[in-house]
Amino acid sequence: PYGEIADGLWLPRGGMYALVQALQRLAASLNVRIYTETDIKQVIPDGRRCRWVVLPDSTAQDFDAVILNADAPAARERLLRDVPGAPRLPAMTPAVLTFYIGLRRPPGGLGHHTVFMPQDARTAFRDLMAGCRVPPDLPFYVAVPSLTDPTLAPDGQATLFILVPLPLPAKCPASGADDLVGFGRGYVMRRLKRHGIEIVEPDILFETAWTPRDWESRFCLHQASAFGAAHTLRQIGPWRWPNRDPYIRGLYYVGASTVPGTGLPTVTISGRLTVERMLHDAR
Structure with missing residues (x-):
């Protein structure tokens, strides 16, 4: 890949998990509340708008927007059961x-x-x-x-x-x-x-x-695929699973199966793109 040839390979000081810790510190500085070890049972839309997230105790919390960082096809399949409008299930990596x-x-x-x-x-x-x-x-x-x-x-x-x-x-x-x-x-x-x-x-x-x-x-990986949707010709660029759900307003996806693609730097860019689209829709 061009990035590796032009800029070399980089490792965060403290290992790959240091990137997670840095994002956590940034979130805390912005007064973001993080709940760990909290599974999501279901996401329930109100018509064509994302509305409620169901927690393990079956209580539902109301949100203006929801970003799912589980693998996109798995999240759509497991958390939004019987909701129409899902993109076609992609071919996956091993x-x-x-x-x-x-x-x-x-x-x-x-x-x-x-x-x-x-x-x-x-x-x-x-x-x-x-x-x-x-x-x-x-x-x-x-x-x-x-x-x-x-x-x-x-x-x-x-x-x-x-x-x-x-x-x-x-x-x-x-x-x-x-x-x-x-x-x-x-x-x-x-x-x-x-x-x-x-x-x-x-x-x-x-x-x-x-x-x-x-x-x-x-x-929460689709078919246990470690790197998400494969980079086939029909699964890159505009044909890849979108960051913004095409059917349910206020529902977004981030990760390897979404735009722009697999790999740690690319997935990090996916997070930025998803937030930019969410903020644009909120204006």
Whole structure:
């Protein structure tokens, strides 16, 4: 991408979550009240205008405008049941299996970013996108962010992030199998060892994994797709899911499946565009 070539890759000091914390501080400075761990059961319009948000205790609160940052097609499908006018459900990007590991020492042979490609990339990516099976030779991505920002791990130790793309579970039951974590972990460790990168069990101080179903439930993702709607020709620019609902006034969407697209910088721009449109409509 042009941005990476022209400006390089950037990491917020304190890691990616520092961006969330910065936005939280900004919101607090503007007297925004944030409720955490508060699920939304339903959004109820009044005619063609967004009106009420139903909370877990079944109480409904009245709002002038509602911005949904759950994945747009999932939010429309789950929170606005039986409400007409939804855009066509998009083709989605793959699901992911992710590992978060704390290491006693930095692993040799890895930089901040390392991508491992399969021998037959064409077949592997066709399997991932078509969703028919888990490719036997998977691509995967490894990050060691503590190499760039040492504050992300205790002195002398390291943080390791691994992302393995998988077909969507709705199309490929193997992506939701009970032994998925063991399969993915074993595959990655064997592949690393082939490249002379061995992570031995005594060096692992902490480890957790998120499956596609974990991602789906934590972030209200459509079909467990980790990166939202795919960037196909008919799903970019004016054809992408809009920030402003085309049928219900006062209802807005933000995130990877909406305009302008997937990726962290792009999603951040999506937030700005959504707020600009909401403020324009409020005038």
